[in-house]
Amino acid sequence: MSTIKAETSEAVTVADRVFGSLCDAIVKGEIAAGSKISEPELAKRFDVSRASLREAIGRLEACNLVSRRPNVGARVVELSLDELLEIYRVREALEGMAARLAAEQMSENELDELESLLEDEQQFDPNDINHDFHYAIVQGGKNRRLAHLLCDDLYHLMRMYRYQLGRDSGRASTASKEHGLILDALRDRDGEMAELLMRRHIRKSRQHIEQMIENSAE
Amino acid sequence: MSTIKAETSEAVTVADRVFGSLCDAIVKGEIAAGSKISEPELAKRFDVSRASLREAIGRLEACNLVSRRPNVGARVVELSLDELLEIYRVREALEGMAARLAAEQMSENELDELESLLEDEQQFDPNDINHDFHYAIVQGGKNRRLAHLLCDDLYHLMRMYRYQLGRDSGRASTASKEHGLILDALRDRDGEMAELLMRRHIRKSRQHIEQMIENSAE
DNA sequence: GGAATTAAATATGTCGACAATTAAAGCAGA
DNA sequence: TCTGCTTTAATTGTCGACATATTTAATTCC
Numbered sequence: 001m002s003t004i005k006a007e008t009s010e011a012v013t014v015a016d017r018v019f020g021s022l023c024d025a026i027v028k029g030e031i032a033a034g035s036k037i038s039e040p041e042l043a044k045r046f047d048v049s050r051a052s053l054r055e056a057i058g059r060l061e062a063c064n065l066v067s068r069r070p071n072v073g074a075r076v077v078e079l080s081l082d083e084l085l086e087i088y089r090v091r092e093a094l095e096g097m098a099a100r101l102a103a104e105q106m107s108e109n110e111l112d113e114l115e116s117l118l119e120d121e122q123q124f125d126p127n128d129i130n131h132d133f134h135y136a137i138v139q140g141g142k143n144r145r146l147a148h149l150l151c152d153d154l155y156h157l158m159r160m161y162r163y164q165l166g167r168d169s170g171r172a173s174t175a176s177k178e179h180g181l182i183l184d185a186l187r188d189r190d191g192e193m194a195e196l197l198m199r200r201h202i203r204k205s206r207q208h209i210e211q212m213i214e215n216s217a218e
Numbered sequence: 219m220s221t222i223k224a225e226t227s228e229a230v231t232v233a234d235r236v237f238g239s240l241c242d243a244i245v246k247g248e249i250a251a252g253s254k255i256s257e258p259e260l261a262k263r264f265d266v267s268r269a270s271l272r273e274a275i276g277r278l279e280a281c282n283l284v285s286r287r288p289n290v291g292a293r294v295v296e297l298s299l300d301e302l303l304e305i306y307r308v309r310e311a312l313e314g315m316a317a318r319l320a321a322e323q324m325s326e327n328e329l330d331e332l333e334s335l336l337e338d339e340q341q342f343d344p345n346d347i348n349h350d351f352h353y354a355i356v357q358g359g360k361n362r363r364l365a366h367l368l369c370d371d372l373y374h375l376m377r378m379y380r381y382q383l384g385r386d387s388g389r390a391s392t393a394s395k396e397h398g399l400i401l402d403a404l405r406d407r408d409g410e411m412a413e414l415l416m417r418r419h420i421r422k423s424r425q426h427i428e429q430m431i432e433n434s435a436e
Numbered sequence: 437g438g439a440a441t442t443a444a445a446t447a448t449g450t451c452g453a454c455a456a457t458t459a460a461a462g463c464a465g466a
Numbered sequence: 467t468c469t470g471c472t473t474t475a476a477t478t479g480t481c482g483a484c485a486t487a488t489t490t491a492a493t494t495c496c
Contacts, residue, residue, distance in 0.1 A: 012288045013449065039478070049451045050478090051269065055276065062280040064366075070230045071457050071478060086363040089315060093364075097311035145304040146311075148282075149367060231479065258447070267481045268448090289448060289487050 015055035018046050022056055026065050026076055027160045037066055037074040063156045077157075081213055084161050087154065088206035092199050094150055095134060099182060099198035101141035103191035110140050111187055118179050133179050137186075137198070171208055175201070233273035236264050240274055244283050244294055245378045255284055255292040281374045295375075299431055302379050305372065306424035310417050312368055313352060317400060317416035319359035321409035328358050329405060336397050351397050355404075355416070389426055393419070 011017040022042070025031045037060075043053045057074050060066045066074040106114070114136050138147050178201040185194040229235040240260070243249045255278075261271045275292050278284045284292040324332070332354050356368050396419040403412040 015449080016288070040476085051450060051452095054478090055272075055449090058273065058276045058280075062276075070234070072459090073478065083363065086361045089319065089361055090312070090364050090367065093311040093315035094308070097307060101307065143304045143307055145301065146308050149308065149371065153367065153371060233479080256447080269480060269482095272448090273479090290489095291448065 014048050014052045015059075018042075018048055018053055019056040019059045021046065022060060023063070023065065023156060026060070027156055027163055029160075029164045031076055033076050033160075033164065034078045035076050037076065039073070063153060065156055065160065079161060079164060081209070084165070084209065085206060087158060087161070088202060088209070090154065091150070091158075092202040092206070094146060095138065095202060096195040096199040098138045098141040098143070098146055098150070099186070100191040100195035101143055101146075102137045103186050103189050103194040105142040106137075106140035106186060110136070111183070114140070114186070115183060118176070118183060137182070140186075171205065175205070178204070232266050232270045233277075236260075236266055236270055237274040237277045239264065240278060241281075241283065241374060244278070245374055245381055247378075247382045249294055251294050251378075251382065252296045253294050255294065257291070281371060283374055283378065297379060297382055299427070302383070302427065303424060305376060305379070306420060306427070308372065309368070309376075310420040310424070312364060313356065313420060314413040314417040316356045316359040316361070316364055316368070317404070318409040318413035319361055319364075320355045321404050321407050321412040323360040324355075324358035324404060328354070329401070332358070332404070333401060336394070336401060355400070358404075389423065393423070396422070 011020055022031070031037075037057060039050050039053055039057075043050045046053065057066060057068070061068055061074065064077065066076055068074045114133070117133055117136060135151070138150050141147070178197065182194055182197045182201065185197055229238055240249070249255075255275060257268050257271055257275075261268045264271065275284060275286070279286055279292065282295065284294055286292045332351070335351055335354060353369070356365050359365070396415065400412055400415045400419065403415055
């Protein structure tokens with residue numbers, strides 16, 4: 001249905017292409033967080049009209065990468081740790097529900113794919129959402145509205161945090177074990193357990209970040 | 219922070235005003251669900267340029283009231299009962315979390331206001347979100363991202379369903395009791411209980427709708 | 437008479453220019 | 467030198483027109 005077409009490849013319109021480029025640049029920090037989005041400047045850089053550029057900026061606002069003020073302009077969002085913690089609360093709620101639904105909805109085939117995904121979790125680029133454990137479960141829940149919120153409204157923002165604050169290290173092997181437990185619950189068709197484990201999993205990631213904040217503030 | 223400025227009152231720009239008018243017209247069904255959004259026609263009706271109109275349409279897409287296809291145009295979303303049930307799943311997850319956070323974050327003052335809200339729940343216009351129990355709790359959670367998703371991305375869509383499918387009847391008094399229990403949990407600062415009760419409350423609403431579907435299909 | 441193809445008409449995407457608003461520069465006074 | 471106002475410059479919002487894609491209508495062929 002929807003879900004992630006930021007890449008410039010399948011862009012059919014000029015605004016699509018500009019959106020993809022700007023989205024990438026913002027997520028990777030090439031356009032600094034908090035910096036102003038100058039319409040004349042970017043229109044010249046991309047060699048497009050301001051109309052197309054404004055269309056792209058509108059979509060950036062829709063996926064929470066920039067914020068606009070009337071008659072003033074758009075700025076790239078600031079990344080604060082408080083905001084990141086807020087996002088983790090939302091993820092805990094939404095992905096927990098997704099796991100519950102996935103336990104009921106995922107086919108045996110999808111579960112097999114999820115398992116193979118888990119096995120070579122280190123091999124692939126962890127930034128590629130198509131090979132991502134969480135993404136597969138969200139899709140497996142078969143709730144388009146839920147998937148839309150996570151994969152369109154929050155995805156790019158989460159990617160931006162991962163790029164600029166760095167991937168939370170030290171939890172990789174622990175997280176992998178937790179993924180395994182979630183998969184077991186899905187195979188058992190135990191929605192309640194799947195939700196519980198997914199929520200605990202995301203909550204631990206959030207607490208891991210909170211600890212890092214405290215340590216750096218000591 | 220953000221949250222609901224659909225009304226045309228505080229519109230500072232032409233696109234703001236058009237967005238507000240279109241949003242209202244779509245929510246109330248004056249522009250039929252599934253119908254096409256003709257840019258030339260609406261530009262003439264509102265006496266604005268197509269640029270401003272397209273800006274407004276873009277925002278309608280952002281709050282899920284219309285869907286666009288490149289080179290084809292925008293259509294008002296179709297209201298399906300499956301979609302409505304999907305929304306209830308999302309609400310269960312998000313508002314459950316909001317209730318948990320509200321139990322920790324709401325001030326005594328806010329709790330008092332919530333209580334007075336509950337007492338005269340019938341007196342005010344139930345469509346006015348400012349006097350809405352759920353809205354108060356979402357705001358009380360003090361999580362801007364969570365509030366944004368519910369109050370900007372889903373609010374207008376939920377309002378559209380309520381207008382066009384009619385308010386779910388027969389559950390008013392039961393729902394009011396459930397609200398009371400939630401308030402008690404908030405006063406006890408029992409986040410776990412508040413979340414549990416809120417989720418059960420929303421789940422019951424969903425099941426109420428599912429029953430109505432079955433009955434009408436018999 | 438119906439299906440496929442072609443041509444006209446309409447709608448969307450894109451552009452450059454003007455108007456209105458905001459931010460910046462310059463100036464006056466203390 | 468700093469504060470406050472005025473003037474200037476730049477940016478955003480809005481408009482009308484053109485280019486391109488799609489839908490509708492007409493035509494041709496079977």
